[in-house]
Amino acid sequence: MVPITTLHYLVVAAALFVLGTIGVLTRRNVVIILMSIELILNAVNLNLVAFSRLYGLHGQVFAVFVITDAAAEAAVGLGILIAFFRNKETVNMDEVDLLKW
């Protein structure tokens, strides 16, 4: 029987982080980009909780903080998206070019 170590959790978290990064870089829908950011935050949370097993409870408290920040970020991001949709009638990321030089 193989014991489960922190390493297993780190591998899963790394996979989720990479998938989230790919989603942020390749998708065009702003909603899906925000969801990929949530995926990245989830990977970070898994790392924090896995390390809290080794180094004490502080990691879990940080995970709670990260979840709170994710909620705030989702609310503000989706509010910006609604305001943008009211102006341009689109949710495509590559049409968000008002500030492009």
Add this chain to the structure above:
Amino acid sequence: MLHLILFSVFAVIAVAGALNLLVQRHPISSALSLIVVMGSLAVEYLLLGAEFVAAIQVIIYAGAIMVLFVFVIMLLNAGVEERTKGSKVALILGFPAMLVGGLLVAWVLLRAPNVGSVNVGAMYGPPKAIGWLLFHDFLLPFEVTSVLVLIAIMGAVVLASPVRSRFSRPQPEPERQALKAAAGTEPAHEETVTARRSS
């Protein structure tokens, strides 16, 4: 043994859900697969003994945040996303870079110190201990976070409110004329209307 099986099954489900999030073309399908990822991550937290974080994960992430996402998707009526072909330079440069990055991560992970294994059912993150930490050691960050959430709520309300603001498009012409006709022809009255609206 049970722990190994549960860990493997839910890790595979989490990674498969994340892959499905990337592959699906409709935002609703992506949102549902993200809920799957979050649920299986909650099981992983339970296997680590972090019961409080698991409960928070289900309640806030899979509950509140994903409801918000689905609500916005429904509100914007976003259809199937169109794809463009990626650039060739990115394809040529990207795969070797990804290989190098993966090897780097594997090297770092394999050099990791002998990390301890975890046991099933050993509760490690009881709500009482986390609350003690949160309200004693982390009291100032906790209060700062509450201010952050308050600011985020106000920002979301200001950004998404249907009231005419600087962020929204000016009213179309016929509607404005109808408004002018309804408000009467004297300019002084219209002045007060616009002033009241802009304030």
